Amino acid sequence: MARLANVSQSAVSRAFTAGGSVSEAKRKRIMEAAAELGYQPNRLPGMMLSGRSHIIAVVAGGFYNPFHTMALDAFLKGISARGKQAMVIQVESDRLLDAVVADFAGYRIDGVVSSLSVGSHDIATALAAHRVPVVTLNSEITNDYIKAINCDNRAAGRLAARHLVERGATRFAFIGGPGDHIAHRERGLGFAQELAALDACAPTMVEGDYTYRYGYDWGCTLATDGSRPDAVFCTNDLMAFGVMDAIRKEGGLRCPEDVMIIGFDNTPGGAWRSYDLTSFDQNLDTLVARALSHIVEPEDEIDDSQPMPRLIARASTNRNQPGKEQDV
Incomplete structure (x- = not known):
C-alpha cells in the first residue's frame, strides 16, 4: 500500500491511527490506495498496546x-x-x-x-x-x-402536581413502577409532596410494571369506580396509553374533560392525535452525552447535576385549548 500511495510505511501507520500526524494530501492518497486494495486495518495491535x-x-x-x-x-x-x-x-x-x-x-x-x-x-x-x-x-x-x-425526577413529580391542580383537578392518582426503582419512586414522592403543599387531596399511589397492559387493566377499574380520580400521573407513556384507551373504551369517559392524564418519556406515540398525551421529556441527549463522557473522558470534570425534564403540555391535560402543544 505504501508503494501504491508513494508514501512511507510509517505514514501509512499514522494515517490509520487516531490523532496520527500526516498531511491531508498523504492521508487522501493512502485512503485511496487502501480502497483500491480492499485493505482493512488490523486494530488488535493498537488494542494490545x-x-x-x-x-x-x-x-x-x-x-x-x-x-x-x-x-x-x-x-x-x-x-x-x-x-x-x-x-x-x-x-x-x-x-x-x-x-x-x-x-x-x-x-x-x-x-x-x-x-x-x-x-x-x-x-x-x-x-x-x-x-x-x-x-x-x-x-x-x-x-x-x-x-x-439521572434527571430530576422529584422536581418533575412536583411540576406534574402543579400542572394538574392549576387545571382544576381535585382527585389524583399516581401509577408508578416497582417501589425499588429510584426514578419512579422519586416521581411519585415529588407528586405527593407537592399536592400536600398545595393543600390538595392526597393521591392514590399504585405500583405497576411499566406495560400498556397494566395501564389498561388499571384504567378499566378506574372507569367503573364511582370515586375515580379526575387526574392521573403515569410514570411512563406506555401505561398512560393503556389508561387512556381503557377509560374511553370501557367507561365511555373523555380525556381531558373527565380524566386528565400525564405520562413520562415523551415517546413518539404521545404526539399522535389519538393520544395527544402531556408528557415529560427527559433530555435524553444531555443524559447520554454525560454518560458517554464518563467512559470516553473520565479524567474531565463532568456535570453530574440532574437536568429538569421538560413538561410538554398537550390535549390530555389541556381542557381550555385542546390540540395546542407547548413546553411548560
Missing part, C-alpha cells in the same frame, strides 16, 4: 417500551459521533442490568452504558469486579466503577 478497544457496549432490553428504543438510538448516535464503535447486548429484563453480569468477562470493551438499572449492591460489586466502567440512566447504586445519570 493501549489497553483500549474503542468499543462501548450498550445493554438494551424491554424493546416493547419505546423509551428503551429511544435510549438505544441516542447511545448509538452518541458513540458514533465520538468516533467509537458500539456493541449491543440485549437482555430480557426491561429495567435491570443484573442478567448481563456474566457476559462482561467475555468482551474487551472500554465501558458499558444502559438505560437499565443496577438492581442491588451485590450486583454492583459483581459488575465492578470486571473493572469496566458502567454508566446507567435512572439508577441510584454506584461505586468506583458504576456511575448513575
Whole structure:
C-alpha cells in the first residue's frame, strides 16, 4: 500500500491511527490506495498496546417500551459521533442490568452504558469486579466503577402536581413502577409532596410494571369506580396509553374533560392525535452525552447535576385549548 500511495510505511501507520500526524494530501492518497486494495486495518495491535478497544457496549432490553428504543438510538448516535464503535447486548429484563453480569468477562470493551438499572449492591460489586466502567440512566447504586445519570425526577413529580391542580383537578392518582426503582419512586414522592403543599387531596399511589397492559387493566377499574380520580400521573407513556384507551373504551369517559392524564418519556406515540398525551421529556441527549463522557473522558470534570425534564403540555391535560402543544 505504501508503494501504491508513494508514501512511507510509517505514514501509512499514522494515517490509520487516531490523532496520527500526516498531511491531508498523504492521508487522501493512502485512503485511496487502501480502497483500491480492499485493505482493512488490523486494530488488535493498537488494542494490545493501549489497553483500549474503542468499543462501548450498550445493554438494551424491554424493546416493547419505546423509551428503551429511544435510549438505544441516542447511545448509538452518541458513540458514533465520538468516533467509537458500539456493541449491543440485549437482555430480557426491561429495567435491570443484573442478567448481563456474566457476559462482561467475555468482551474487551472500554465501558458499558444502559438505560437499565443496577438492581442491588451485590450486583454492583459483581459488575465492578470486571473493572469496566458502567454508566446507567435512572439508577441510584454506584461505586468506583458504576456511575448513575439521572434527571430530576422529584422536581418533575412536583411540576406534574402543579400542572394538574392549576387545571382544576381535585382527585389524583399516581401509577408508578416497582417501589425499588429510584426514578419512579422519586416521581411519585415529588407528586405527593407537592399536592400536600398545595393543600390538595392526597393521591392514590399504585405500583405497576411499566406495560400498556397494566395501564389498561388499571384504567378499566378506574372507569367503573364511582370515586375515580379526575387526574392521573403515569410514570411512563406506555401505561398512560393503556389508561387512556381503557377509560374511553370501557367507561365511555373523555380525556381531558373527565380524566386528565400525564405520562413520562415523551415517546413518539404521545404526539399522535389519538393520544395527544402531556408528557415529560427527559433530555435524553444531555443524559447520554454525560454518560458517554464518563467512559470516553473520565479524567474531565463532568456535570453530574440532574437536568429538569421538560413538561410538554398537550390535549390530555389541556381542557381550555385542546390540540395546542407547548413546553411548560
